[in-house]
Amino acid sequence: MTGLLLIILSSVFFPGIILRIKSIASGRKGPGIMQPVKDIIVLFRKNNVFSDTSSLIFQIAPAVGLTAVLCSSLLIPFADKPALINFDSDFVYFSYILALGKFFMIIAALDTGSGFEGMGANREALFSMITEPAFFILLGTFSMLTGYTSFSDIFTQFYMSDSDFVMIFSLIGVYILIQIAMIENSRFPVDDPKTHLELTMIHEVMILDNSGFDKTLIHITTYLKFAVYGSLIYNISVPAGWNIYLQLLLFAVVQALFASTVGILESFRARNRMRKNPDFILTLTAISIVAFVVVIIIRGKMI
Amino acid sequence: MQNLLLTGIFLSFFIFFIPKNMKYWYTLLLLLTHILISSIWAAESIFYLSSPVSITIIPDILNYDFSLHIDKLSGFFLIVINFTSLMGFIYAYKYLEPYKRIKFELSFSIHYFSYLWLYLSMILVVCIQDGPAFIIMWEIMALSSFMLVIFNAENRTIMKTGINYLIQMHIGMIFILIAFLIAEKDSNILGFRSLDIYFSEHMNFPLFVIFFLGFGLKAGFIPLHTWLPQAHPAAPSHVSAVMSGVMIKMGIYGIMRVTASLHNDLFSIGIFVLSVSLISGVLGVMMAITQHDLKKLLAYHSIENIGIIGIGVGIGIIGTSQNMTLLSVLGYSGALLHVLNHSLFKSLLFFCAGSVLHSTKTKDVEQLGGLIKKMPYTAALFLFGSLSICGLPPFNGFISEYLIYSGMFKSLANTDLYMSFILVASITGLTLIGGLALFCFTKAFGVTFLGQPRSGKTKTAKEVSTVMLVPGFMILIVILLIGLASSIFTGPILLIVTETFNLSGLQNNFDDVRNSITKINVTGLIFIITVALIYYVRRVVLKTKIVTYGPTWGCGYTAGNSRHQYTSTSFADNFTLLAKPILRTTKSMESIGGENLFPESAVFRSKNHDIFKDFIIEYPKEFILKVLKKIAVMQTGQINHYILYAFLFILGALLLTYFKLI
Numbered sequence: 001m002t003g004l005l006l007i008i009l010s011s012v013f014f015p016g017i018i019l020r021i022k023s024i025a026s027g028r029k030g031p032g033i034m035q036p037v038k039d040i041i042v043l044f045r046k047n048n049v050f051s052d053t054s055s056l057i058f059q060i061a062p063a064v065g066l067t068a069v070l071c072s073s074l075l076i077p078f079a080d081k082p083a084l085i086n087f088d089s090d091f092v093y094f095s096y097i098l099a100l101g102k103f104f105m106i107i108a109a110l111d112t113g114s115g116f117e118g119m120g121a122n123r124e125a126l127f128s129m130i131t132e133p134a135f136f137i138l139l140g141t142f143s144m145l146t147g148y149t150s151f152s153d154i155f156t157q158f159y160m161s162d163s164d165f166v167m168i169f170s171l172i173g174v175y176i177l178i179q180i181a182m183i184e185n186s187r188f189p190v191d192d193p194k195t196h197l198e199l200t201m202i203h204e205v206m207i208l209d210n211s212g213f214d215k216t217l218i219h220i221t222t223y224l225k226f227a228v229y230g231s232l233i234y235n236i237s238v239p240a241g242w243n244i245y246l247q248l249l250l251f252a253v254v255q256a257l258f259a260s261t262v263g264i265l266e267s268f269r270a271r272n273r274m275r276k277n278p279d280f281i282l283t284l285t286a287i288s289i290v291a292f293v294v295v296i297i298i299r300g301k302m303i
Numbered sequence: 304m305q306n307l308l309l310t311g312i313f314l315s316f317f318i319f320f321i322p323k324n325m326k327y328w329y330t331l332l333l334l335l336t337h338i339l340i341s342s343i344w345a346a347e348s349i350f351y352l353s354s355p356v357s358i359t360i361i362p363d364i365l366n367y368d369f370s371l372h373i374d375k376l377s378g379f380f381l382i383v384i385n386f387t388s389l390m391g392f393i394y395a396y397k398y399l400e401p402y403k404r405i406k407f408e409l410s411f412s413i414h415y416f417s418y419l420w421l422y423l424s425m426i427l428v429v430c431i432q433d434g435p436a437f438i439i440m441w442e443i444m445a446l447s448s449f450m451l452v453i454f455n456a457e458n459r460t461i462m463k464t465g466i467n468y469l470i471q472m473h474i475g476m477i478f479i480l481i482a483f484l485i486a487e488k489d490s491n492i493l494g495f496r497s498l499d500i501y502f503s504e505h506m507n508f509p510l511f512v513i514f515f516l517g518f519g520l521k522a523g524f525i526p527l528h529t530w531l532p533q534a535h536p537a538a539p540s541h542v543s544a545v546m547s548g549v550m551i552k553m554g555i556y557g558i559m560r561v562t563a564s565l566h567n568d569l570f571s572i573g574i575f576v577l578s579v580s581l582i583s584g585v586l587g588v589m590m591a592i593t594q595h596d597l598k599k600l601l602a603y604h605s606i607e608n609i610g611i612i613g614i615g616v617g618i619g620i621i622g623t624s625q626n627m628t629l630l631s632v633l634g635y636s637g638a639l640l641h642v643l644n645h646s647l648f649k650s651l652l653f654f655c656a657g658s659v660l661h662s663t664k665t666k667d668v669e670q671l672g673g674l675i676k677k678m679p680y681t682a683a684l685f686l687f688g689s690l691s692i693c694g695l696p697p698f699n700g701f702i703s704e705y706l707i708y709s710g711m712f713k714s715l716a717n718t719d720l721y722m723s724f725i726l727v728a729s730i731t732g733l734t735l736i737g738g739l740a741l742f743c744f745t746k747a748f749g750v751t752f753l754g755q756p757r758s759g760k761t762k763t764a765k766e767v768s769t770v771m772l773v774p775g776f777m778i779l780i781v782i783l784l785i786g787l788a789s790s791i792f793t794g795p796i797l798l799i800v801t802e803t804f805n806l807s808g809l810q811n812n813f814d815d816v817r818n819s820i821t822k823i824n825v826t827g828l829i830f831i832i833t834v835a836l837i838y839y840v841r842r843v844v845l846k847t848k849i850v851t852y853g854p855t856w857g858c859g860y861t862a863g864n865s866r867h868q869y870t871s872t873s874f875a876d877n878f879t880l881l882a883k884p885i886l887r888t889t890k891s892m893e894s895i896g897g898e899n900l901f902p903e904s905a906v907f908r909s910k911n912h913d914i915f916k917d918f919i920i921e922y923p924k925e926f927i928l929k930v931l932k933k934i935a936v937m938q939t940g941q942i943n944h945y946i947l948y949a950f951l952f953i954l955g956a957l958l959l960t961y962f963k964l965i
Contacts, residue, residue, distance in 0.1 A: 044844075046848075047848045048849075048850045048851070050853075051852070051853065051855040051856070052855070053673070053755055053854075057675065057753060059838075062841075063834050063837040063838045067833040067837060071826060074826065086822075087818065087819035088712075088815060088819045089705065089708055089709040089819070092704075092708045092709070093696060093701075093823060097695075097826075099695060099737070100690070103690065103693065103741055103744075103745060106749070107686075110749030110754055111754065112754070112856075113672070113753070113755040114863075114867075115863070115868055115869060117855075118869025119869065121749070121869070121874070122746075122869065122875075122878075123877065125741065126881070128741075129738030129739060129741060130738065132735070133731045133734045136730055136734045137730070137731060140712060140715055140726075144723065146716075149712045149715075198858055212848060213841055213845060213848070214841075217837070217841075278881050289727075292723075292727060
């Protein structure tokens with residue numbers, strides 16, 4: 001329960017922090033930290049415009065997308081408290097339920113019959129497809145390291161294992177999860193949410209026709225998704241056994257750091273050419289395979 | 304009750320003599336009777352009896368005892384066959400109606416007769432342990448499905464496809480026959496009973512491979528799949544549904560039956576099955592993505608799903624070889640549940656594809672679009688079918704894939720080096736398959752049912768009749784039942800697996816599995832309720848707002864039309880680019896004339912090759928044809944030459960006997 005509440009709480013501040021960091025890095029005064037929340041409220045008040053071409057799919061997709069992320073957040077533990085719902089191999093469920101949300105967003109984009117949105121849809125489908133193996137191999141590595149197969153067990157046992165190399169895995173895990181979070185949320189270097197040209201967009205171009213309440217839901221989904229990944233990152237970077245108040249503080253710090261990383265990356269890095277994206281994403285799989293091999297060596301299976 | 308079966312077989316011949324308008328109902332009656340009988344057998348064997356049901360059909364003719372032997376595995380397959388066959392036949396009622404005007408009565412008689420016999424041969428295949436009878440039933444299955452495929456035989460390509468199918472099925476049958484004959488050597492029993500004796504004394508791997516070639520041809524493992532993407536689109540849709548939903552599973556049944564008797568070489572057999580299945584799974588879905596014929600796309604997906612089932616069987620065998628019972632149980636259970644799942648969602652999808660074909664007269668998705676407005680129920684069914692085939696929760700496909708995943712993840716911690724790599728390779732493969740399936744079905748659903756019509760074909764489209772929708776909705780109910788109340792199904796399946804493959808003593812860990820499954824179901828319910836809640840809130844909120852409708856955002860360009868939409872090919876374009884080395888997509892373009900003042904029409908073509916078909920079927924065929932053409936020089940058409948050949952032959956025979964060479 002704590003995990004869920006913390007995720008919802010941090011998702012409120014997350015986009016604001018990114019925004020602040022980006023303004024500071026580019027030397028602007030920039031909007032306040034609560035600006036994204038204000039934007040959402042503005043959007044909520046607006047009227048809706050729908051395309052004639054679209055159907056019920058278009059209307060229901062944002063709700064499915066949001067629910068998928070909410071359901072995935074039920075599986076995330078906090079500190080040594082197990083998640084609200086935890087079972088063996090629950091990360092499989094985590095990944096598949098997020099995929100369900102994506103499925104609906106993709107077909108909703110196709111529902112408008114717009115060439116632009118079709119373009120975004122097919123990019124999103126491709127990139128999210130090739131991201132999956134990295135996540136699964138990473139979690140496979142963790143479950144091999146700890147001997148457990150659910151998020152809650154893996155994270156409580158993560159720092160208990162007697163190996164001295166846990167820090168390495170923690171680092172690799174954090175790296176891969178940050179990259180996956182960036183891809184899943186269509187951020188740098190795969191996608192740029194602030195680009196003004198439809199031809200170079202991925203996620204933004206998919207939601208060109210959404211307005212009002214639907215757009216609100218989509219924004220909330222994105223923020224929540226960031227917070228979910230942030231909380232995964234927190235779980236592998238901080239031992240579960242520490243004092244609970246310290247943990248709460250650290251949680252805020254890690255989420256803020258994650259948001260700042262996103263902001264800094266977006267300020268100082270150029271985005272990839274679209275053609276380069278698959279290579280970039282597949283590199284993540286390669287890295288997680290390396291982590292996997294290292295675990296094999298550490299566990300003495302090689303010799 | 305055995306007499307009922309015999310009477311039914313006898314009565315089936317009367318289909319030819321029944322008046323035209325009663326034929327369907329007569330066949331349905333026969334079908335229902337047999338479904339009832341075999342369902343009782345199945346229920347008895349699965350739920351009530353600990354020992355297999357044994358039924359003597361014809362006692363003691365020529366010292367040959369023809370009897371049925373129904374154990375739990377057979378019972379499971381009986382249920383799968385019964386449900387899908389019945390749904391297929393209900394669907395056929397309206398689907399065949401347009402043909403009534405253009406076809407003779409006889410073709411309907413043959414069609415219904417073949418359908419009934421396809422069904423009968425399938426239930427007998429899973430119930431017969433005895434070699435000769437099994438081979439005969441296997442043969443009847445091939446013949447009757449051949450007759451069903453060539454229903455539209457006026458079309459030459461369909462006839463050709465049918466013959467191709469028939470030849471390949473016979474090659475498969477020969478492999479099975481050879482394998483049975485090899486196994487007979489020691490025990491003098493022809494049939495599955497001899498396997499235990501043979502396998503306990505000889506190397507298992509060679510014989511298993513022969514069986515695998517035979518059964519795998521039916522199942523459609525790559526590279527034995529080439530008949531599948533041709534036969535399924537050629538057949539009428541309810542036949543494709545039955546063939547893809549259950550008939551190819553007979554291959555899986557055979558492989559499982561053989562697997563249950565294995566004694567040694569388990570590890571290498573497991574690796575063999577697993578690698579073939581991984582290749583089938585990944586390549587099957589990769590080739591599916593590039594298709595734009597809706598039924599062909601689904602056919603390639605059958606290969607993918609056979610791959611998933613094979614992965615389950617493969618890790619099941621490997622688990623047994625490594626004494627990892629849990630891995631074994633979960634692998635086999637996942638495979639078995641996926642057999643059921645695939646029979647459900649694949650027949651559902653074929654029904655929908657059939658309805659689209661019925662309504663628009665085309666299955667080329669490039670010409671479709673926007674059908675959700677005209678055929679809302681078909682679209683909804685197709686959407687649910689797509690979600691389940693992608694293995695997304697809370698639908699049934701997820702449960703079977705989850706079982707396989709959880710077996711692999713749970714075993715990862717306590718295995719040696721090779722096993723870890725095998726498991727991680729399988730996990731990666733299964734993940735890729737899932738992702739690619741998602742890519743493929745967003746495309747298939749999006750292009751067919753969403754957006755704007757891409758051609759005039761959809762103008763006349765309207766929702767199909769209720770009779771054609773009923774099977775779909777009934778399947779959907781079962782899909783949701785498996786997805787949300789999985790324990791009803793996983794419980795018996797775990798039991799079937801432990802009994803069939805002799806895996807026991809893990810009761811405790813099953814509780815773990817059951818627990819997880821229950822939690823998945825609960826999360827699924829939470830998901831559905833939350834979606835409904837958010838959607839309700841949205842409706843309430845929207846009521847307070849002004850909702851306007853307008854054209855899709857065109858980025859300032861107002862003259863956009865439906866041709867600007869993404870098509871099936873363009874949606875798959877970035878993928879085909881990535882997968883170029885494997886898919887070998889060839890593109891050709893005649894550019895718009897450069898010298899001419901006014902541009903002329905230009906043509907762009909892209910073609911996707913099935914490299915296995917090219918290398919295994921097409922190139923050898925061309926080579927043989929070339930050789931035969933050279934030999935055909937002898938065929939001069941002049942009678943004196945032929946007399947000369949006969950003379951030379953007799954001379955040769957004489958000489959050879961003279962020198963005692965023959």
